[in-house]
Amino acid sequence: xxxxxxxxxxxxAKSGIxxxxxxxxxxxxxxxxxxxxSVRRTHRMVxxxxxxxxxxxxxxxxxxxxxEAFDYLDxxxxxxxxxxxxxPYSRPLEDTYIPNQARVIRTVxxxxxxx
Numbered sequence: 001x002x003x004x005x006x007x008x009x010x011x012x013a014k015s016g017i018x019x020x021x022x023x024x025x026x027x028x029x030x031x032x033x034x035x036x037x038s039v040r041r042t043h044r045m046v047x048x049x050x051x052x053x054x055x056x057x058x059x060x061x062x063x064x065x066x067x068e069a070f071d072y073l074d075x076x077x078x079x080x081x082x083x084x085x086x087x088p089y090s091r092p093l094e095d096t097y098i099p100n101q102a103r104v105i106r107t108v109x110x111x112x113x114x115x
Contacts, residue, residue: 001048001099008104019108027057035061036069043074044111048099053081075111080104 002023009019022038024031039045045065049058062077080099088094 001050004099004101005048005104008101008108011101011105012108017108017112030061032064032068035065036072039065039069040072043072044108045073045077046080046104046107046111047077048080048104050082050098052084053079054084056081075114078107078111080107 002021005019005021005023009021012019020038020042022034024034035045045062047058047061049056051057053059056079058079058081062079065073065077080103082097082099085097088097
């Protein structure tokens with residue numbers, strides 16, 4: 001998902017939106033200080049994860065940021081994840097299922113519109 005996020009950030013930059021991409025590299029241990037520092041600077045957060053939204057790493061990160069950095073947020077933490085459905089076998093359906101650049105861009109733009 002890092003490449004998807006970097007491509008989305010590059011596209012967002014063309015419209016004047018500066019998106020910071022944080023690549024965690026490891027989820028155990030997870031670097032919450034890095035995430036919270038980013039939230040302090042940007043005042044927003046979008047977590048992009050291939051997992052489904054229920055009981056996922058994206059949900060855990062959003063919860064932790066809401067607990068520890070709520071006062072820094074100007075909008076609710078958001079997730080771009082696969083839908084809460086089984087993984088499709090068909091390649092075209094799988095391409096739709098996995099988070100992509102367009103969904104990340106729409107989510108970021110939606111967060112900025114909430115101001």
